[in-house]
Amino acid sequence: xxxxxxxxxxxxxxxxxxxxxxxxxxxxxxxxxxxxxxxxxxxxxxxxxxxxxxxxxxxxxxxxxxxxxxxxxxxxxxxxxxxxxxxxxxxxxxxxxxxxxxxxxxxxxxxxxxxxxxxxxxxxxxxxxxxxxxxxxxxxxxxxxxxxxxxxxxxxxxxxxxxxxxxxxxxxxxxxxxxxxxxxxxxxxxxxxxxxxxxxxxxxxxxxxxxxxxxxxxxxxxxxxxxxxxxxxxxxxxxxxxxxxxxxxxxxxxxxxxxxxxxxxxxxxxxxxxxxxxxxxxxxxxxxxxxxxxxxxxxxxxxxxxxxxxxxxxxxxxxxxxxxxxxxxxxxxxxxxxxxxxxxxxxxxxxxxxxxxxxxxxxxxxxxxxxxxxxxxxxxxxxxxxxxxxxxxxxxxxxxxxxxxxxxxxxxxxxxxxxxxxxxxxxxxxxxxxxxxxxxxxxxxxxxxxxxxxxxxxxxxxxxxxxxxxxxxxxxxxxxxxxxxxxxxxxxxxxxxxxxxxxxxxxxxxxxxxxxxxxxxxxxxxxxxxxxxxxxxxxxxxxxxxxxxxxxxxxxxxxxxxxxxxxxxxxxxxxxxxxxxxxxxxxxxxxxxxxxxxxxxxxxxxxxxxxxxxxxxxxxxxxxxxxxxxxxxxxxxxxxxxxxxxxxxxxxxxxxxxxxxxxxxxxxxxxxxxxxxxxxxxxxxxxxxxxxxxxxxxxxxxxxxxxxxxxxxxxxxxxxxxxxxxxxxxxxxxxxxxxxxxxxxxxxxxxxxxxxxxxxxxxxxxxxxxxxxxxxxxxxxxxxxxxxxxxxxxxxxxxxxxxxxxxxxxxxxxxxxxxxxxxxxxxxxxxxxxxxxxxxxxxxxxxx
Numbered sequence: 001x002x003x004x005x006x007x008x009x010x011x012x013x014x015x016x017x018x019x020x021x022x023x024x025x026x027x028x029x030x031x032x033x034x035x036x037x038x039x040x041x042x043x044x045x046x047x048x049x050x051x052x053x054x055x056x057x058x059x060x061x062x063x064x065x066x067x068x069x070x071x072x073x074x075x076x077x078x079x080x081x082x083x084x085x086x087x088x089x090x091x092x093x094x095x096x097x098x099x100x101x102x103x104x105x106x107x108x109x110x111x112x113x114x115x116x117x118x119x120x121x122x123x124x125x126x127x128x129x130x131x132x133x134x135x136x137x138x139x140x141x142x143x144x145x146x147x148x149x150x151x152x153x154x155x156x157x158x159x160x161x162x163x164x165x166x167x168x169x170x171x172x173x174x175x176x177x178x179x180x181x182x183x184x185x186x187x188x189x190x191x192x193x194x195x196x197x198x199x200x201x202x203x204x205x206x207x208x209x210x211x212x213x214x215x216x217x218x219x220x221x222x223x224x225x226x227x228x229x230x231x232x233x234x235x236x237x238x239x240x241x242x243x244x245x246x247x248x249x250x251x252x253x254x255x256x257x258x259x260x261x262x263x264x265x266x267x268x269x270x271x272x273x274x275x276x277x278x279x280x281x282x283x284x285x286x287x288x289x290x291x292x293x294x295x296x297x298x299x300x301x302x303x304x305x306x307x308x309x310x311x312x313x314x315x316x317x318x319x320x321x322x323x324x325x326x327x328x329x330x331x332x333x334x335x336x337x338x339x340x341x342x343x344x345x346x347x348x349x350x351x352x353x354x355x356x357x358x359x360x361x362x363x364x365x366x367x368x369x370x371x372x373x374x375x376x377x378x379x380x381x382x383x384x385x386x387x388x389x390x391x392x393x394x395x396x397x398x399x400x401x402x403x404x405x406x407x408x409x410x411x412x413x414x415x416x417x418x419x420x421x422x423x424x425x426x427x428x429x430x431x432x433x434x435x436x437x438x439x440x441x442x443x444x445x446x447x448x449x450x451x452x453x454x455x456x457x458x459x460x461x462x463x464x465x466x467x468x469x470x471x472x473x474x475x476x477x478x479x480x481x482x483x484x485x486x487x488x489x490x491x492x493x494x495x496x497x498x499x500x501x502x503x504x505x506x507x508x509x510x511x512x513x514x515x516x517x518x519x520x521x522x523x524x525x526x527x528x529x530x531x532x533x534x535x536x537x538x539x540x541x542x543x544x545x546x547x548x549x550x551x552x553x554x555x556x557x558x559x560x561x562x563x564x565x566x567x568x569x570x571x572x573x574x575x576x577x578x579x580x581x582x583x584x585x586x587x588x589x590x591x592x593x594x595x596x597x598x599x600x601x602x603x604x605x606x607x608x609x610x611x612x613x614x615x616x617x618x619x620x621x622x623x624x625x626x627x628x629x630x631x632x633x634x635x636x637x638x639x640x641x642x643x644x645x646x647x648x649x650x651x652x653x654x655x656x657x658x659x660x661x662x663x664x665x666x667x668x669x670x671x672x673x674x675x676x677x678x679x680x681x682x683x684x685x686x687x688x689x690x691x692x693x694x695x696x697x698x699x700x701x702x703x704x705x706x707x708x709x710x711x712x713x714x715x716x717x718x719x720x721x722x723x724x725x726x727x728x729x730x731x732x733x734x735x736x737x738x739x740x741x742x743x744x745x746x747x748x749x750x751x752x753x754x755x756x757x758x759x760x761x762x763x764x765x766x767x768x769x770x771x772x773x774x775x776x777x778x779x780x781x782x783x784x785x786x787x788x789x790x791x792x793x794x795x796x797x798x799x800x801x802x803x804x805x806x807x808x809x810x811x812x813x814x815x816x817x818x819x820x821x822x823x824x825x826x827x828x829x830x831x832x833x834x835x836x837x838x839x840x841x842x843x844x845x846x847x848x
Contacts, residue, residue: 001140011098022093026094026096029097030076031098033075037233038236038259055069062452083113088121096129158310161312171271174586185213188268196265200265203253210226230427234448266310271316272291283372288586338373375545377389536579538608545608558637559580559635572594628645628646681722688736737760761783762785
């Protein structure tokens with residue numbers, strides 16, 4: 001394990017030393033293509049040779065080696081594919097893993113697989129890991145307790161200048177990096193050119209930001225050069241070549257490590273970086289712009305101290321710096337793991353068991369990746385790689401794009417499929433989000449890197465078609481739905497998708513067998529190769545069937561995967577179906593934003609996403625009503641719905657339970673009788689306990705089928721609740737908790753069992769209670785009497801009548817006699833006759 005700071009020379013000095021010690025060929029890995037080529041060029045220069053002699057390189061689409069090559073610099077991804085085909089790494093004596101601290105997904109997996117190879121096949125294989133951070137001890141432990149060679153830093157001092165943006169200027173908003181902030185970065189560069197000497201290296205997060213800052217620096221009197229991964233090799237080499245005069249190199253994170261940009265004495269850091277993020281629940285992934293970590297900021301600043309004392313201008317405040325994260329997140333913790341899952345399946349360890357990964361893959365993300373691979377037919381139900389999966393793994397691209405290339409080539413031709421896949425892989429700008437317009441622009445402008453990728457992918461697709469007899473391997477469900485299958489594809493779908501001869505009816509077959517069939521004009525048109533628009537949409541949909549989207553009545557879209565989406569482009573937003581290529585969903589937003597898409601027809605959408613087609617009976621409870629229907633869906637997209645007869649009781653009960661848990665019991669038709677019955681049962685449950693039923697919300701929601709009649713839309717809730725009472729207790733309900741009670745006057749009044757006091761409450765006029773000496777009790781609980789005035793207003797509340805007549809009644813009598821003189825207010829209420837009619841009777845006539 002070698003630990004040394006950036007610029008200490010480990011990339012150029014360690015590989016030759018390893019080659020001398022190990023003998024044979026040494027393979028050196030780099031995280032990026034540009035770094036691999038630059039490292040090989042630097043090593044060859046130090047040896048006084050041309051690249052391809054003792055030192056060579058191999059990257060995606062480009063290789064420069066010979067039989068005399070002893071040191072080969074490759075990308076981690078390329079060595080992964082090589083390792084899958086040749087686990088023994090014949091002819092390789094040692095592997096040097098550079099920049100392992102970056103924690104790229106390919107690098108982490110490559111380290112784990114190499115350790116597996118060394119433990120099982122190649123004990124003699126030498127492994128050297130190199131890092132520019134303090135995690136050396138951790139990687140040394142993974143290497144089996146390897147010694148750590150710590151090379152002290154030799155960097156010159158670097159002065160830090162804090163250059164926060166002006167008030168009101170945000171680095172990032174909901175559209176991305178703001179133009180105002182990039183203008184601030186350009187202004188900081190101009191300031192640095194005035195205050196400092198030497199070349200300036202500027203860090204911004206992406207290629208678009210590089211171009212914007214380069215344009216803003218036109219007229220500064222120095223050479224302004226871009227440096228990012230989308231540039232062709234010649235343009236990248238130009239930025240790394242020494243030249244007379246002063247210059248500004250505007251770069252992405254490719255210049256953060258592994259590369260030496262000569263002449264740099266000043267660094268201007270925007271403080272932003274692009275990191276992958278993946279939402280496993282929605283199946284959405286992509287790059288997001290985030291604040292740089294402190295470790296990355298220090299590494300960037302160190303670029304200014306390689307040649308002598310330098311300066312670093314940081315476009316944020318010192319206070320903000322304290323809130324930066326210490327290190328960037330490992331890709332395995334935040335990225336889409338579909339490619340990793342395929343590599344693990346091909347290696348024979350679908351769950352990564354036994355592999356020495358620096359960090360384990362998150363279970364949710366790995367499960368989502370396996371589901372994607374299962375949809376692609378790349379793995380079986382146990383996660384093992386299928387023949388189709390091995391074919392996809394041979395394509396140096398994301399498995400989804402590999403599927404689009406191989407299956408798309410069989411339907412639109414290898415050239416067009418390669419063009420679309422190369423466009424998606426390079427993330428070429430799409431005007432208004434329109435991928436067809438992006439492809440036309442690419443064909444016209446012919447960017448070198450895109451054109452080279454097209455040729456490479458076209459060759460791979462052609463080779464695969466030759467190996468498979470001209471037919472791309474498809475999963476069983478796709479076989480039935482896509483052209484070339486012999487199952488449930490309609491003739492119109494067959495003609496539209498295949499671009500060739502459609503499946504014919506029996507009568508057409510008979511006509512064809514006797515010679516050339518008479519083809520109608522419409523059939524003739526349908527048999528032609530698909531249009532450019534249709535072909536682009538088909539290839540995109542093959543790559544991302546879960547992103548096939550349909551417009552909803554409100555004008556927004558829903559994708560097969562279940563995420564809602566919206567478009568800014570009005571032309572695309574009016575289409576019924578879309579094949580979405582690039583989509584982003586930012587934290588806090590419910591819907592995703594479609595960045596690029598192509599117009600899709602319904603037949604193609606149904607065929608491409610056929611693995612997500614389902615037909616099922618759905619039972620729902622909405623607004624107090626049970627609804628059953630047969631629903632056909634394409635993932636989350638509802639295609640059709642037809643009413644169905646009432647479901648079985650168990651299914652209905654589940655639906656009601658779910659609906660009531662969501663909406664609450666208040667949506668039910670609670671009549672006064674039902675509410676009174678519930679209150680009576682609740683009182684008895686409190687007073688006597690079991691077996692009197694619990695009728696709380698939680699209890700009723702738990703098992704609605706036991707009391708709720710699901711055969712009608714207007715259930716009798718009172719009868720349903722009463723049925724909860726077991727026998728023989730059911731026969732005593734009216735005895736223990738009667739709905740009404742009689743008072744001494746002979747009247748009966750409703751008992752309120754829902755009073756906050758928890759006691760049953762009876763309200764009656766005081767005159768009707770004369771002679772009532774004992775407080776009535778229900779289920780052993782005294783009734784709380786509300787004694788009312790002749791006008792029905794409360795005079796007293798008591799749970800002890802005997803005490804009331806003795807202590808409180810005299811005061812009530814004295815006050816009420818004057819207010820209600822025509823009503824009876826006897827001195828002795830216990831012997832007085834109760835009156836149903838509260839007016840005082842006339843006095844009897846006096847005796848003469």
